[in-house]
Amino acid sequence: MxxxxxxxxxxxxxxxxxxxxxxxxxxxxxxxxxxxxxxxxxxxxxxxxxxxxxxxxxxxxxxxxxxxxxxxxxxxxxxxxxxxxxxxxxxxxxxxxxxxxxxxxxxxxxxxxxxxxxxxxxxxxxxxxxxxxxxxxxxxxxxxxxxxxxxxxxxxxxxxxLSAGQSNAAPLPVGGGRLVGVRQGRGGVVVAVGPMLDSALAAVEGLDVTVLYAATVRPFDGPGLRATVGAAGAPDVVLVEPYLAGTSTAAVNDALADLPHRVLGLGVARRELRRYGTVEEHLAGQGLAPASLRARVTSFLGGGRPADVVS
Known part of the structure; x- marks a missing residue:
């Protein structure tokens, strides 16, 4: 293609x-x-x-x-x-x-x-x-x-x-509505939605975290998330969405309702950035560029665990 x-x-x-x-x-x-x-x-x-x-x-x-x-x-x-x-x-x-x-x-x-x-x-x-x-x-x-x-x-x-200004470098299998596992770790679960995947992967490079990819967010793959959280033994979930922050936190909470867990919803803030700028400047202004994402993810996960400690 x-x-x-x-x-x-x-x-x-x-x-x-x-x-x-x-x-x-x-x-x-x-x-x-x-x-x-x-x-x-x-x-x-x-x-x-x-x-x-x-x-x-x-x-x-x-x-x-x-x-x-x-x-x-x-x-x-x-x-x-x-x-x-x-x-x-x-x-x-x-x-x-x-x-x-x-x-x-x-x-x-x-x-x-x-x-x-x-x-x-x-x-x-x-x-x-x-x-x-x-x-x-x-x-x-x-x-x-x-x-x-x-x-x-x-x-x-x-x-x-559809987005014209944001796109990942490579496609992943989609169509079944399931979360796609991209990498495995034990220090938390990051769910990256659509065109946020590449930025999320760059942000967690070297950290011992699981990354899941969602191209379908409704219905949300609650069973898939629950199975991943259980297998990883990592009850902390970070959502990285290319639209309003927190849009899918309720879906995550519903999926993990009977499990102790924490959720951080990252995305576009409610505050309006009133300068036109570029797509890249808006991403940076919303804290969605890789460096900002890394700081927010590691702060939430307690500093993260380097991937090289995985046995």
Whole structure:
């Protein structure tokens, strides 16, 4: 597979192919992303729908297509897909029992120059208030393609959170919804979500900790985490998420409810960084660059244990 493209570019190519292959599939846009689907719109003018800058209508049209028996894929920036039309996501999809695929772009701050209107660190937490949504957070374009294909072929409600500004160097196996073991240790468990994996691995280099990878966060793989914590004998868990800090701490606490444990949720803070900057500067400002992550992880885990003491 081509690994030089971004997740958003892979999204356009993948969905265009799926439109050719699956007559049940329909794509709904609100001006953003239209250029990537020019050829698909010419080939399938009845199933590639651009409603203009009307995000609430975009979600409503997607739900209507679902109620008519289609499988809608609805796409724009996360702030315009989840936050602005949240009432339509809640009522048009959820209340009516409709199901489809919401595929976002922009992540938490992929385009800092767009300002706070184009940032959505609270999107996953907001969807957590609704019932039945699966949430995928791929960390690489190959993972994004696999999860998009899975979502398009299914029948449930799925949110696929794509990032153009953050990506891991290599993909991992995804699609089963399970946590993937990346390395083993005895001094704690670090759960890295999506594009935070490479930074998390750099942060814990040389430390005796287990690292798990999550590209699917809802439903959260509680049994997998519980088994890992039990096997490692390490009840301290650090979550590193590319969106609002603490979004998945409740899921971890539920998984370990009858076990003594501690949880540290790292991610994007509620405070607003009011300078545009770059993605890298926002990561540093949120304490999510490797050096900052290492300091926060080792402080929580009591300084960590060097990996070279492992027998």
């Amino acid at each position: 081509d690994t030089t493209d971004t997740m958003r570019e892979r999204f356009a190519r993948t969905v265009s192919r799926l439109l050719d292959d699956d007559p049940r599939l329909a794509l709904v846009l609100a001006d953003i992303g239209v250029d990537g689907f020019r050829a698909a719109a010419r080939a399938h003018p009845d199933r590639v729908i651009n409603v203009g800058i009307r995000e609430q209508l975009m979600v409503g049209v997607g739900a209507g297509l679902a109620l008519a028996g289609m499988r809608p894929v609805v796409h724009t920036f996360a702030s315009f897909l989840v936050e602005r039309p949240f009432e339509q996501v809640k009522l048009d999809f959820g209340h009516q029992g409709a199901a489809g695929v919401l595929a976002s772009a922009g992540g938490s701050y992929d385009w800092p120059g767009g300002g706070y209107t184009h940032m959505a660190p609270g999107d996953v937490a907001l969807l957590d208030t609704l019932d039945g949504w699966a949430v995928h957070v791929p960390g690489h374009p190959d993972e994004a393609e696999a999860l998009l294909r899975q979502a398009a072929a299914g029948d449930g409600s799925v949110y696929v959170r």
